[in-house]
Amino acid sequence: MKFLASRLTIGNMAIGAMVIILALLPVAGVPREWLPYVFLFLLYLAMANMWNLLAGYSGLISLCAPAFLGIAGYALAIGTWVSIPWWLGIIGGAILAGIFAILISLPIFRLSGVYFAIGTLVVPEALRIVFLLWRPVGGELHGGGAGYMIKGLVDVQMSTIYWLALGTAIASAVIMRIVLKSKLGLGLAAIRDNERAAANSGVNTLRIKVYSFLISAVITGLAGAVFYVYQGYLEPVSTFNVKWTMTILLATVIGGLRTEGGPIIGTIIIVFLYFLLARYAGYSLLIQGVIVIIIMLLSPQGIVGIMRNTRLYQSLSQLANRQLMAFKTE
Amino acid sequence: MPEETLLKVSNIDVFHGSFQALWDVSLSVKPAEIVAIIGANASGKSTLLNTISGLLHPAKGSIEFEGRNISALDPFQIVTTGISQIPEGRRVFPNMSVLDNLIIGSYNREARSKREQNLGMVYELFPILRERKNQLAKTLSGGEQQMLALGRGLMSDPKLLLLDEMSLGLAPIVINDLYKALREIREKGITILFVEQNVRRSLGEADRAYIMQMGRVVLSGDAAKLREEEEVKKAYFGV
Amino acid sequence: MEVLAGLPTPLVMGILLGGLYALLALGLSVVFGVMKLVNIAHGDLVILGSYIAFACMTYLGMDPIISLVIGIPALFGIGLFIQQFLMGRAFSLSAEAPLIIAFGIALVIQNTNQIIWTPLSRGLTTPYSLSSFHLGPYQFPVSYLLAFIAAVVVMLALREFLRRTYLGKAINAASEDRVAAQLMGINTKMIYGFAFAIAMISAGIAGVFLGMTFPFTPTSGMQFLIIAFGVVIIGGLGSMLGTFLGGLIFGLVQTLAGFFFGPAIQMLSIYVIVLVILAVRPKGLFGR
Numbered sequence: 001m002k003f004l005a006s007r008l009t010i011g012n013m014a015i016g017a018m019v020i021i022l023a024l025l026p027v028a029g030v031p032r033e034w035l036p037y038v039f040l041f042l043l044y045l046a047m048a049n050m051w052n053l054l055a056g057y058s059g060l061i062s063l064c065a066p067a068f069l070g071i072a073g074y075a076l077a078i079g080t081w082v083s084i085p086w087w088l089g090i091i092g093g094a095i096l097a098g099i100f101a102i103l104i105s106l107p108i109f110r111l112s113g114v115y116f117a118i119g120t121l122v123v124p125e126a127l128r129i130v131f132l133l134w135r136p137v138g139g140e141l142h143g144g145g146a147g148y149m150i151k152g153l154v155d156v157q158m159s160t161i162y163w164l165a166l167g168t169a170i171a172s173a174v175i176m177r178i179v180l181k182s183k184l185g186l187g188l189a190a191i192r193d194n195e196r197a198a199a200n201s202g203v204n205t206l207r208i209k210v211y212s213f214l215i216s217a218v219i220t221g222l223a224g225a226v227f228y229v230y231q232g233y234l235e236p237v238s239t240f241n242v243k244w245t246m247t248i249l250l251a252t253v254i255g256g257l258r259t260e261g262g263p264i265i266g267t268i269i270i271v272f273l274y275f276l277l278a279r280y281a282g283y284s285l286l287i288q289g290v291i292v293i294i295i296m297l298l299s300p301q302g303i304v305g306i307m308r309n310t311r312l313y314q315s316l317s318q319l320a321n322r323q324l325m326a327f328k329t330e
Numbered sequence: 331m332p333e334e335t336l337l338k339v340s341n342i343d344v345f346h347g348s349f350q351a352l353w354d355v356s357l358s359v360k361p362a363e364i365v366a367i368i369g370a371n372a373s374g375k376s377t378l379l380n381t382i383s384g385l386l387h388p389a390k391g392s393i394e395f396e397g398r399n400i401s402a403l404d405p406f407q408i409v410t411t412g413i414s415q416i417p418e419g420r421r422v423f424p425n426m427s428v429l430d431n432l433i434i435g436s437y438n439r440e441a442r443s444k445r446e447q448n449l450g451m452v453y454e455l456f457p458i459l460r461e462r463k464n465q466l467a468k469t470l471s472g473g474e475q476q477m478l479a480l481g482r483g484l485m486s487d488p489k490l491l492l493l494d495e496m497s498l499g500l501a502p503i504v505i506n507d508l509y510k511a512l513r514e515i516r517e518k519g520i521t522i523l524f525v526e527q528n529v530r531r532s533l534g535e536a537d538r539a540y541i542m543q544m545g546r547v548v549l550s551g552d553a554a555k556l557r558e559e560e561e562v563k564k565a566y567f568g569v
Numbered sequence: 570m571e572v573l574a575g576l577p578t579p580l581v582m583g584i585l586l587g588g589l590y591a592l593l594a595l596g597l598s599v600v601f602g603v604m605k606l607v608n609i610a611h612g613d614l615v616i617l618g619s620y621i622a623f624a625c626m627t628y629l630g631m632d633p634i635i636s637l638v639i640g641i642p643a644l645f646g647i648g649l650f651i652q653q654f655l656m657g658r659a660f661s662l663s664a665e666a667p668l669i670i671a672f673g674i675a676l677v678i679q680n681t682n683q684i685i686w687t688p689l690s691r692g693l694t695t696p697y698s699l700s701s702f703h704l705g706p707y708q709f710p711v712s713y714l715l716a717f718i719a720a721v722v723v724m725l726a727l728r729e730f731l732r733r734t735y736l737g738k739a740i741n742a743a744s745e746d747r748v749a750a751q752l753m754g755i756n757t758k759m760i761y762g763f764a765f766a767i768a769m770i771s772a773g774i775a776g777v778f779l780g781m782t783f784p785f786t787p788t789s790g791m792q793f794l795i796i797a798f799g800v801v802i803i804g805g806l807g808s809m810l811g812t813f814l815g816g817l818i819f820g821l822v823q824t825l826a827g828f829f830f831g832p833a834i835q836m837l838s839i840y841v842i843v844l845v846i847l848a849v850r851p852k853g854l855f856g857r
Contacts, residue, residue: 059665282683286677438753
């Protein structure tokens with residue numbers, strides 16, 4: 001009982017409530033049009049968390065996300081063509097994305113800083129061309145393109161897919177929490193502070209970075225596979241596209257790099273803007289670009305950073321903690 | 331006018347972030363003097379020079395050069411007033427040639443017109459630089475790099491030369507040559523303020539000296555007089 | 570052998586194309602190699618140059634090369650602004666800040682172009698840009714030749730500027746040791762702004778010749794960024810001549826790969842080369 005009580009902070013209770021609400025969404029009779037947006041929000045959240053893990057906490061600006069989600073998606077799609085059921089394909093896809101990450105770790109982690117960024121930028125571009133040319137299963141597609149339909153999805157319900165997305169998002173958040181509180185998280189903090197000093201203190205910097213990279217690959221792959229189950233088909237140009245990276249970068253930076261709540265707030269804003277300004281995509285992205293610049297210059301911790309600095313937030317949290325202390329000592 | 335003060339530092343406090351490095355430090359330098367600032371590591375000597383050069387700014391107190399307050403100026407502006415620093419560790423530009431290093435020394439407007447003249451003077455002081463003028467600075471020995479750093483500083487046509495630990499890591503023969511050059515530089519009317527750890531040598535070369543410890547000036551005066559009190563100083567900080 | 574008979578075309582095209590690629594990369598080499606600044610927005614700034622030339626062509630009836638009279642000052646000013654107010658401050662913030670801010674700048678430029686010009690692809694077509702010239706029995710596009718000549722001119726101009734002028738030397742000094750440079754009387758803040766602005770001029774010139782050779786859209790920038798980075802990395806950061814040769818290598822790799830393996834493989838081989846060079850020798854073949 002004591003263990004549970006200590007975990008019962010205001011923050012955790014609020015999060016728990018949110019999760020329950022989100023889980024009930026498909027069956028609670030909300031308008032069907034909302035679901036895809038929440039669905040997208042959940043997947044982007046998972047990917048943003050992973051990007052935060054890399055760029056925010058590990059100091060690795062990775063532009064590689066499209067590669068992971070694409071590999072998982074293609075694994076899923078090709079799998080369904082050889083009679084592998086889609087739900088197995090999702091798991092397989094995520095695992096394959098992880099294996100891919102380990103494979104490219106060897107050359108990629110010889111680079112650092114901007115070289116690393118460019119390296120990770122090139123990988124999805126190369127994969128795009130590979131998948132434009134390589135057709136392992138299925139015949140020629142009419143009208144060009146090199147995409148695949150995903151087979152065997154006829155009986156799949158939107159709510160199932162939705163809950164998969166919710167699961168992915170929760171997994172990403174839980175993993176973030178675990179990583180940050182673990183030895184891995186400590187090592188990451190040390191590397192970010194002063195990599196050379198960390199290495200000299202016996203921190204295996206390479207291994208830690210690879211772990212982060214691997215984790216982000218698996219979860220991003222998972223999110224990608226779930227997305228493609230929803231979409232039902234995939235093709236190289238939109239899959240291995242820097243637009244994915246753009247979105248999750250925007251979400252994370254605007255929300256707050258290197259904060260736990262940043263990706264959540266950022267993704268809400270991004271999806272909201274996408275929803276609201278669908279017809280004015282150009283203006284929307286333009287504004288987001290400007291916001292990113294302003295945030296990096298003025299408030300690198302993003303909106304979370306701004307929130308933390310307000311008197312309101314500080315007094316509210318003090319109040320909440322005092323109440324909880326009183327409750328606990330009764 | 332020999333009695334006028336060239337540089338006057340008055341009661342400055344200087345901070346590195348929240349750490350106070352200098353406490354109420356004052357000193358003055360007259361034209362054509364050679365003044366030494368002596369102290370062990372972390373006594374604040376480099377901080378003092380860097381503050382004069384504008385890389386740091388005093389939180390309290392003032393710095394005046396030729397009667398003008400320079401405490402708020404940017405480093406590149408300080409150079410134009412006539413103060414040139416030869417930084418600790420030489421810091422020559424490694425991938426530029428010796429000649430380019432010297433030329434860049436005369437970057438500021440006033441010095442450009444006197445470039446050839448000053449170049450000639452530098453080559454006269456340090457003939458080895460003329461020999462090696464097309465070599466990359468990083469291929470020079472420690473002593474040669476120090477000469478290059480000195481020459482580079484002279485190219486800005488300074489009135490006051492600041493030297494930060496000139497003899498660090500150099501052989502005694504080289505150090506002798508460098509001090510000889512300093513004396514010749516003073517003959518040309520350039521004032522010298524140098525920072526050193528070696529007490530004996532510094533007092534031998536300087537007219538006056540300030541002794542610093544932990545960010546404060548603890549002793550100052552004529553070098554000759556301070557030399558006599560050396561026994562006391564040896565006990566003071568075991569140098 | 571038929572292969573030999575066909576070889577001169579990709580060889581010459583590769584060299585000419587390489588000139589264009591070098592032009593693309595020279596500005597980046599200054600900014601990245603000399604100033605150690607990561608400019609992810611470089612590709613988009615080049616495309617901005619293309620669009621500025623396009624505007625001059627469409628509304629003022631100017632020939633694109635002549636329009637550089639307007640384009641160069643415009644990009645110079647934009648470059649100064651970006652360095653002074655954005656990138657300059659980014660450095661002191663954190664390691665990621667310059668990268669992310671550059672990304673933001675890229676987004677802003679891309680979408681501004683998209684809003685003004687629509688995603689339709691454009692080209693800077695003039696009567697001479699579509700014609701060819703003859704070299705023996707072979708024909709080559711004039712636009713490629715012009716780009717090559719421009720590349721040589723810009724490369725030499727930048728090289729001499731960096732080597733011989735006070736400002737050029739100051740840029741080199743400031744990039745080697747910022748503090749020491751300040752002690753020489755160099756206003757490093759202003760110098761960096763200047764260097765960035767000069768790199769922008771080269772980007773603007775590249776934009777014009779790029780636009781005359783290939784069609785472009787608001788999102789073309791990314792692809793050219795990768796090429797420019799590849800060239801800079803092969804050729805060596807900060808070396809103008811090295812970047813030029815790197816461009817030639819790149820152009821040749823692309824055309825020869827296309828010749829032997831087919832057009833689809835062209836870009837792939839470039840990406841592979843970039844990855845290999847990154848992994849093996851990030852300092853490039855000629856870098857310091």
